[in-house]
Amino acid sequence: xxxxxxxxxxxxxxxxxxxxxxxxxxxxxxxxxxxxxxxxxxxxxxxxxxxxxxxxxxxxxxxxxxxxxxxxxxxxxxxxxxxxxxxxxxxxxxxxxxxxxxxxxxxxxxxxxxxxxxxxxxxxxxxxxxxxxxxxxxxxxxxxxxxxxxxxxxxxxxxxxxxxxxxxx
Amino acid sequence: xxxxxxxxxxxxxxxxxxxxxxxxxxxxxxxxxxxxxxxxxxxxxxxxxxxxxxxxxxxxxxxxxxxxxxxxxxxxxxxxxxxxxxx
Numbered sequence: 001x002x003x004x005x006x007x008x009x010x011x012x013x014x015x016x017x018x019x020x021x022x023x024x025x026x027x028x029x030x031x032x033x034x035x036x037x038x039x040x041x042x043x044x045x046x047x048x049x050x051x052x053x054x055x056x057x058x059x060x061x062x063x064x065x066x067x068x069x070x071x072x073x074x075x076x077x078x079x080x081x082x083x084x085x086x087x088x089x090x091x092x093x094x095x096x097x098x099x100x101x102x103x104x105x106x107x108x109x110x111x112x113x114x115x116x117x118x119x120x121x122x123x124x125x126x127x128x129x130x131x132x133x134x135x136x137x138x139x140x141x142x143x144x145x146x147x148x149x150x151x152x153x154x155x156x157x158x159x160x161x162x163x164x165x166x167x168x169x
Numbered sequence: 170x171x172x173x174x175x176x177x178x179x180x181x182x183x184x185x186x187x188x189x190x191x192x193x194x195x196x197x198x199x200x201x202x203x204x205x206x207x208x209x210x211x212x213x214x215x216x217x218x219x220x221x222x223x224x225x226x227x228x229x230x231x232x233x234x235x236x237x238x239x240x241x242x243x244x245x246x247x248x249x250x251x252x253x254x255x256x
């Protein structure tokens with residue numbers, strides 16, 4: 001019924017990713033892990049958190065919650081796949097210090113709480129707390145820019161603006 | 170088509186880093202790469218697809234590689250597992 005209306009708009013779609021953490025925005029190249037810094041996982045940005053609450057940057061669904069709860073993957077309504085990886089080498093904590101609030105398959109809204117984590121546990125274990133926020137299916141991205149620098153508040157300020165290519169689905 | 174099984178020996182399984190390395194390797198070849206764990210299939214060129222398989226330490230994965238450069242792709246991917254993702 002509404003197909004005709006929507007198909008015209010299918011060309012390109014602009015998606016805003018809100019900051020998923022409160023903290024300091026840094027370039028992905030500053031992340032002390034080559035797979036993130038060299039953008040092997042995908043392009044994006046990173047945040048050094050000052051508070052241990054990860055929220056959803058956009059509307060979408062939880063595609064994958066790692067069994068160790070240190071990372072989560074979301075898929076936006078426009079098909080964008082986002083990986084939020086709390087800290088570096090945090091897989092070795094085996095879930096200690098992480099409390100998930102969602103599970104795979106859940107629908108989330110921008111600002112919804114995804115995972116709480118204890119910054120002290122990460123730091124005592126020697127894990128860098130810098131958290132990459134990356135788009136893992138960059139082939140869908142027509143254009144993107146990181147719109148924040150300096151400090152951001154979780155779920156309240158935009159981190160990235162992305163234009164998704166049309167005809168993705 | 171080439172089909173082979175690998176044993177996941179990386180501590181923590183195929184979490185973000187090994188998944189990224191796997192996809193990065195697979196992406197260098199034209200062949201279609203499919204990774205299978207317990208009937209679940211994932212595109213070997215999709216990071217999220219691989220991570221979603223949830224392959225843990227000790228799991229067995231089946232690779233199916235099909236295309237013009239399938240032999241080279243199979244060799245590269247086997248080597249990745251042999252070296253436990255350490256380059």
